[in-house]
Amino acid sequence: MTGPVHVTAEVLATKTLGAYRHLSLVAPGVGERSRPGSFLAVSVDDGHLGRRAFWIHRVAPMGGHRAVVEIVVEERGPGTRALAALPVGARVDVTGPLGRPFALPRDPARCLLVGEGYAAAALTSLAERLRERGCGVRLVLGGTDDAHLLEPLAARRSVGQVEVAAGDVTAAVLRALPEVDVVYVAAPTATLRFVAGAVAGSETSCQVALERPLTCATGLCQGCPVPVLDDAGDPHVVRACVDGPVFRCGLVDWEALG
Amino acid sequence: MSADWPFGNPVLTASGCGGTGRDLAAYGDLSELGGFVTRSVTLQPRPGGAEPRIVESPSGLVNAIGLQNPGVTAFVREELPPLVELGATVVVSIAGHSLGEYAELSRTLGRTDGVAALEVNLSVPDPVGSGLFDAREPFQAASVVGSCRRDLRAGVLLLVKLRSDVVRVVETAKAAVEAGADAVVVGNALPAALPDGRPGGLSGPAIRPQALRCVAEVARALPDTAVIGCGGIMDADDARAHLDAGARAVQVGTALFHDPTSAFRIARELAPEPDPLPGEDDA
Numbered sequence: 001m002t003g004p005v006h007v008t009a010e011v012l013a014t015k016t017l018g019a020y021r022h023l024s025l026v027a028p029g030v031g032e033r034s035r036p037g038s039f040l041a042v043s044v045d046d047g048h049l050g051r052r053a054f055w056i057h058r059v060a061p062m063g064g065h066r067a068v069v070e071i072v073v074e075e076r077g078p079g080t081r082a083l084a085a086l087p088v089g090a091r092v093d094v095t096g097p098l099g100r101p102f103a104l105p106r107d108p109a110r111c112l113l114v115g116e117g118y119a120a121a122a123l124t125s126l127a128e129r130l131r132e133r134g135c136g137v138r139l140v141l142g143g144t145d146d147a148h149l150l151e152p153l154a155a156r157r158s159v160g161q162v163e164v165a166a167g168d169v170t171a172a173v174l175r176a177l178p179e180v181d182v183v184y185v186a187a188p189t190a191t192l193r194f195v196a197g198a199v200a201g202s203e204t205s206c207q208v209a210l211e212r213p214l215t216c217a218t219g220l221c222q223g224c225p226v227p228v229l230d231d232a233g234d235p236h237v238v239r240a241c242v243d244g245p246v247f248r249c250g251l252v253d254w255e256a257l258g
Numbered sequence: 259m260s261a262d263w264p265f266g267n268p269v270l271t272a273s274g275c276g277g278t279g280r281d282l283a284a285y286g287d288l289s290e291l292g293g294f295v296t297r298s299v300t301l302q303p304r305p306g307g308a309e310p311r312i313v314e315s316p317s318g319l320v321n322a323i324g325l326q327n328p329g330v331t332a333f334v335r336e337e338l339p340p341l342v343e344l345g346a347t348v349v350v351s352i353a354g355h356s357l358g359e360y361a362e363l364s365r366t367l368g369r370t371d372g373v374a375a376l377e378v379n380l381s382v383p384d385p386v387g388s389g390l391f392d393a394r395e396p397f398q399a400a401s402v403v404g405s406c407r408r409d410l411r412a413g414v415l416l417l418v419k420l421r422s423d424v425v426r427v428v429e430t431a432k433a434a435v436e437a438g439a440d441a442v443v444v445g446n447a448l449p450a451a452l453p454d455g456r457p458g459g460l461s462g463p464a465i466r467p468q469a470l471r472c473v474a475e476v477a478r479a480l481p482d483t484a485v486i487g488c489g490g491i492m493d494a495d496d497a498r499a500h501l502d503a504g505a506r507a508v509q510v511g512t513a514l515f516h517d518p519t520s521a522f523r524i525a526r527e528l529a530p531e532p533d534p535l536p537g538e539d540d541a
């Protein structure tokens with residue numbers, strides 16, 4: 001019971017969350033297998049053949065063998081617009097959980113989570129898991145404006161220390177970095193790049209949740225190349241969807257990444 | 259299944275659309291497909307092209323993967339064994355920069371256990387940009403097929419994948435068969451452009467009618483040659499249309515990106531007898 005499944009999901013509930021649309025999906029088998037950093041892929045319709053990827057925000061048990069998975073949708077193009085407009089009871093094909101999730105520290109560590117925009121959804125279950133393991137958790141929550149901050153109140157309830165930084169997270173990140181051992185970042189690429197640069201050469205370990213334009217999201221199409229450097233410094237091309245989306249930040253060849 | 263037709267049912271994956279096979283195996287049993295066609299393998303590794311590599315187009319995709327593959331040596335060492343272990347009937351797609359490369363690829367792969375067939379990719383959407391041997395003319399296609407045939411071990415089927423260009427496809431198919439091809443695959447993604455103007459290949463339902471027309475023409479012109487239809491097949495009805503037009507089998511590509519279970523489902527739906535439900539077989 002570890003691999004992904006492809007199922008028809010039903011929309012159980014919807015709500016507006018600031019600038020986002022929040023969907024609860026009954027997607028048998030997806031939630032049960034999900035781990036912090038997992039995502040799922042939605043098929044929009046037959047005219048749009050590519051999949052649309054979403055971080056699994058939360059998994060809520062539902063009785064029986066069913067679990068509900070929650071996603072946060074920011075409207076962007078036709079696919080996300082169609083999803084945001086789905087009514088309760090609508091059906092969509094979903095594949096998940098997908099991707100390589102976050103690796104958790106073996107021993108309790110001081111952790112910094114940096115989440116920006118909807119991508120902060122990737123950190124919700126991570127924060128819970130880290131706290132269960134006795135890790136100190138500190139969150140920098142960013143977004144272009146207040147409406148794009150993902151659930152700051154809920155974050156304050158579940159995470160020890162939250163710093164909200166609408167607009168620009170970099171100052172808050174730099175303040176927090178000296179006091180942590182491990183950093184997890186889910187944010188636009190510019191922020192990932194910034195944090196990777198900030199921790200380079202230090203003892204701090206850092207994992208980034210990298211979003212690249214995906215087509216199949218399942219490792220079949222080779223459409224989401226990520227340039228990486230192995231331990232010997234040799235370049236390779238891997239797939240964002242199955243070899244990531246979570247990468248050790250030192251692995252990614254940030255210069256070659258477009 | 260027979261020595262001259264290794265595919266247990268008429269549904270294969272299309273080249274470059276099933277990942278390494280391990281990825282697809284998460285969604286179904288590869289042994290339940292007629293065959294698994296690998297991405298096109300070249301002699302030397304290729305890192306693939308720039309991004310974006312795939313964009314959506316109405317009812318289609320335009321791709322410019324640039325034939326990313328690890329090269330034949332790494333393929334045989336790393337990608338083939340898991341495919342065999344997963345029970346796939348393996349078709350290795352090959353692409354060469356020269357006739358000599360085609361011969362070497364056929365020699366190497368022909369003597370490798372676990373290879374049921376070779377599929378010569380003579381229809382990349384951008385052969386010149388890819389630096390591949392230009393097989394635009396039927397006589398060039400024939401010389402590639404001849405180079406592969408000469409060095410291929412008996413018992414390994416030789417397929418040739420042609421472009422679904424109705425003006426040329428029959429003529430090219432004839433030349434390929436005369437040069438020794440056992441079957442023809444019709445067709446590949448069609449030459450197209452990405453929005454930024456770079457060459458790419460159009461696939462998916464957008465090309466389905468065109469592929470079907472070409473399959474019908476080739477099947478009519480070459481009634482003794484097995485034709486494998488490919489292009490925009492999304493469901494069992496699409497597959498049946500190809501079979502009705504004279505194809506002996508079909509390949510499913512882009513549909514797998516939309517639904518990774520599609521090829522398995524089409525294979526099940528085309529099966530003559532529905533599979534007994536689990537637990538019912540000894541009732």
Ligand SMILES: Cc1cc2nc3c(=O)[nH]c(=O)nc-3n(C[C@H](O)[C@H](O)[C@H](O)COP(=O)(O)OP(=O)(O)OC[C@H]3O[C@@H](n4cnc5c(N)ncnc54)[C@H](O)[C@@H]3O)c2cc1C
Binds near residue numbers: 051075211
């Ligand atoms: C691992 C991962 C997790 C994601 N999680 C979320 C999330 O939780 N919430 C959210 O709102 N968005 C998320 N995204 C981004 C979201 O997938 C895209 O915004 C969405 O696919 C765009 O589809 P569209 O039809 O609205 O736009 P279009 O621009 O029309 O999309 C066209 C095609 O490009 C792909 N595409 C375009 N932009 C992106 C992008 N930034 N990332 C990936 N594919 C893209 C689409 O999948 C589609 O195949 C995530 C992306 C990835 C890779």
Ligand SMILES: Cc1cc2nc3c(=O)[nH]c(=O)nc-3n(C[C@H](O)[C@H](O)[C@H](O)COP(=O)(O)O)c2cc1C
Binds near residue numbers: 221351446447461489
């Ligand atoms: C992303 C992608 C990669 C492909 N790679 C190859 C390849 O390596 N070799 C090849 O012969 N065809 C390749 N093709 C073409 C497909 O095998 C198939 O012939 C074509 O896409 C039409 O079928 P479809 O509409 O079912 O996808 C590729 C197609 C796509 C979309």
